[in-house]
Amino acid sequence: MKSFRWLTTILLLLAILASGCANGSSSGKNGKGEKSYDGVTIKIGYQGSGGLFGKIIEEKWFEEEFDKLGVKVEFAQFQSGPPMTEAMASGRLDTAGLGNMPIIAAQAAGIEFKVISQSLEGKNNVAIIVPKDSSIQSVQDLKGKKVAVAKGSNAFNFLYRGLAGAGLAASDLEIIPLQPDEAQPAFETGKVDAWSTWDPTISLNVLQDKARVLADGEQLGVLSPSFYIARKAFADQYPELVTLYLKVLNKALKWENEHWDEALERYAGERNVPSAVIEAIYTRSKGISIPVSDAIIAEQQKTADFQYEIENIRKKIDVSEVFDNSYIEAALKE
Structure with missing residues (x-):
């Protein structure tokens, strides 16, 4: 009987110690009872x-x-x-x-x-842009053209939904996956015919006379x-x-x-651009x-x-x- 009492006492002490540990550092609390962010x-x-x-x-x-x-x-x-x-x-x-x-x-x-x-x-912060003097006048005119877009981006979704609305499939044109820093020189040098992108790229290119908007979210009814x-x-x-x-x-x-x-x-x-460019960017986005x-x-x-x-x-x-x-x-x- 005595050994049983000793065993009970030991188990009780262990339970108390475990309870104390649970309320200590392992709970994410500091000594003042406040949440600790040590190492976060x-x-x-x-x-x-x-x-x-x-x-x-x-x-x-x-x-x-x-x-x-x-x-x-x-x-x-x-x-x-x-x-x-x-x-x-x-x-x-x-x-x-x-x-x-x-x-x-x-x-x-x-x-x-x-x-x-x-x-x-999301109304017009994404758009398809083309060179200012491009003969492309509508989304339908993208058929057979090269279009740059960052794969998986909101501009990627916008492009595909815009094509579907115009009765085109992705296979009707050549979609070239490019990140913005790759797409900008490709667009400027004519290696792509159009670019599906977002602001500030849209406004920077349009207001510097490098591009015009072919279609944006408000025109196509596609929110981004x-x-x-x-x-x-x-x-x-x-x-x-x-x-x-x-x-x-x-x-x-x-x-x-x-x-x-x-x-x-x-x-x-x-960005070393006129303030009007920035105002245009913030009008869109x-x-x-x-x-x-x-x-x-x-x-x-x-x-x-x-x-x-x-x-x-x-x-x-x-x-x-x-x-x-x-x-x-x-x-x-x-």
Whole structure:
């Protein structure tokens, strides 16, 4: 009986010790009972150089807020959306801003992420452009022509939906997959006849008399919204950090709206173009960060269904599964 009592006592002590460990460092709490972010780094992806993100990086607005929590910040620059979702799939990226098509392809490929807010309206921020003196006057005239596009991008979806609306198949023309830095010289030297792309490329080429818009989203009735996304595992573990990420973006957008003349001068100087070019870019693609509406989700489903029909994605998906407005709603409340 005595040995049984000793065994009971030992088991009780072990249970108490285990309970203490559960409430210690392994729970992610520090000695003050606050959540610990020791060793946590948020890896933030962005597209292009300069612009609002250039201002954010220069001012260290992300570092300013995340340093308060002991969270490190890393930035990674990309030319288009598909490489961003690939980086997210391998855990090398936690947040990103990108177009509608890359996130559809990513969802179909089983990459786990959440859409946390809408970043562009999508009416005319994507377009097919042709050289200013080109004989091409309609989408139908693209038959037999060479068209550049970044594969898997929102411009890729826009091109294919535009062709379908004009009664053309992809096989009716030569589609050449090129990233923006490759497509620009190909377009300027006549190696391609048209280019399906997004802003600021559209406005930079049009307002410098290098191109004209053949068709944009408003003309074809094809929306190309953009979104901010977060890696699902990161968002589930650190929802407050995803909310903070959106709060910093909101701070940056507020600065841009309240200091537009300064922003305009800055952005024009970065690209060495007249301010009118920058104003045109922002007319087409003014940045936002808002909850995603049911109407936008429905439009996104149309895009996903179309991409499945043309066998560009291998399985039918329900896009509503990846949308989560809780993060942006929390950011806008605080």
